[in-house]
Amino acid sequence: MKQIDGGITAVAGIRAAGLHAGIKAPDAKDVALIVTDAPATAAGVFTKNSVTAAPVLLCRDHLGDGTAQAVIVNSGNANACTGEVGMANARRMATLTAEQLGIDANLVLVSSTGVIGQQLPMDKIESGIQTAVSTLSSEGGADAAEAIMTTDTHPKSVAVEIEVGDTPVRIGGIAKGSGMIAPNMATMLSYLTTDARINAETLQAALNRVVDDTYNLLTVDTDRSTNDTVLILATGHADNAEIVTANGDDYEAFCEGLQFVCTELVKMLARDGEGATKLVEVIVKHAKNRDDAEKAARAVAESPLVKTAVFANDANWGRIMMAIGKSGAEFDPYQVDVYLADYRLVKNGMDAGYDEDEATALFAQDPVRITIDLRAGDTGITMWTCDYSYDYIRINADYRT
């Protein structure tokens, strides 16, 4: 596997665009378009929030046949809590895009992100779609990555080339989202592309598996959005033998590549979490089972007291013990070891006699890695999060002003 440039447009058959249509502040790009040169195999994973935005409902509908040819995205307005007008506007985004591209509206997927509860400015969206179609480019991945941002401080984009069988296959991805990020579809929006030949059912299986181990293990602030969406489009331009079942070497190779792309995007999202100064990896080892491992890791990764301690470079391990204790995971407190990087802070549930200066120095490492050895079983997990700083408050207190 090797990393390559180009993001989503590193993949053959993909063109993209990103531009300013006037929804967000002057000059900020706010409309993105991703298009395949022919109907592509497609799969998606969406928010579990029962207050579901209109574009998510549309995507679920349009993905029914496992095929798509375009994704139109706006930032600055989430088109959530917008009722029938919002649903009609989401459909209109698909129709306008389809008309401009000369394809069926059912082949268009739609995403929106931004403020909840306001109707989309459809005149701006409409002219944005026209410009997007006319500026589509096989080098437009970077523009699209920028146009999907809201409070993100920089675009997130990754691409790799892997071998499936002996055939090169590419996978690219972009993502956005730095607040309202938590369990069960952590990032708000991520779009993945590949030239792999793979059928729809297997593509969906691969996406489900990888999302469970990446986006669903990312948490910034415990809040889950109304619009969370991960989509993947497979153009089939590569020469690999079509992957038609969710097992075997080819499937595993594809999942490995997808896992790498999504993990890199997840790390970028965590590092750019609202107000974040640090990427934090929380590793739980030797849990009784996956459920316990995730409970313990999540309790630490979501604890405001742990996150403020990390911000302050304070090896306040008592807060880590508190967090795993409240998690519901089964373990003996006096069997637990806790490490900062490879330095042991806690031995058998008590102070390991560590040196405060040495511990403080380890907070400068990137990522800050907290490992909790529960010694209760043989299952491990890694979660990604960030610290809580003054800027988290500033960003979210000022969001609409």
Added chain:
Amino acid sequence: MKQIDGGITAVAGIRAAGLHAGIKAPDAKDVALIVTDAPATAAGVFTKNSVTAAPVLLCRDHLGDGTAQAVIVNSGNANACTGEVGMANARRMATLTAEQLGIDANLVLVSSTGVIGQQLPMDKIESGIQTAVSTLSSEGGADAAEAIMTTDTHPKSVAVEIEVGDTPVRIGGIAKGSGMIAPNMATMLSYLTTDARINAETLQAALNRVVDDTYNLLTVDTDRSTNDTVLILATGHADNAEIVTANGDDYEAFCEGLQFVCTELVKMLARDGEGATKLVEVIVKHAKNRDDAEKAARAVAESPLVKTAVFANDANWGRIMMAIGKSGAEFDPYQVDVYLADYRLVKNGMDAGYDEDEATALFAQDPVRITIDLRAGDTGITMWTCDYSYDYIRINADYRT
């Protein structure tokens, strides 16, 4: 029911003390003692955190017979994650107190609050206990309320006189805790006193019921402590007919008084939450059942995005819809109404056409009251929390320095 002065020592048969023993910063009181003039009926509710501090284990043991005569408390050190030495120290606190008072050690309950993972400075504790016993006073409630504080900015104390039958009965209470406060024993420490005649089993039933509707519906930061403790001591000095079953008018009258005292303490705790600028009441109406009502209220009360919006006086109701949507409660998003005080922001799940200036002005009310009408059933609930401000980060980033 009438509020009276004196806090826990407003109750006949109660003496208390609070003093500086040198565990915390110079001059801050850090040892509290509450004593009854004879063995009292006693009940307790404790943290569900599986990393349980030594004094909590001791209290569970000593409360086995429903009787206690003294509570010794230190702040500045939680005696948690301290292993066998910690357990021996907790026992030693009970023994030292019992010796000084000339009573059985089994009649002494112990609490600790503060930093996790350090052994208690037993020399300071020992001299603190001696001074506490020698300064016990029937007007010492205020000193005790002060001595149990950690990051609290002021002591919390309440007392009422109620009628049980036609007989006056008094209930007093103190509480501390402004961070690490969340579900299932919200406050870290609260001590309640009453002169009611009530047997141990009924006292425990009343305490369980009231804690479920007060302390367990308080949340500051989702974190649950290793040391959470609520204790009640009933001296039996009042003339009411002994309450011996958990039903009937006398029991209800007692619960009503206890509920008032605990609710007032909970509001004080929320208002003094770390960095809080506002007390926030989250009221859910017309939920399908109690579980759904609590899920929805908790999701709003614990959402960092809602809490920062409240700090910023921003009626960003989309975050409230997001929070109830992620809660798991059953409802139709397009049936939901949301109010700030009595002013409707959301009608049928969408913008009610409210005025931003009017909404902003309502954030100056105390408490800030957010009401969510789910229109899904007939159960309601009230939760208490506070906003998230810059100072939450400052306090928790600097806690150990």
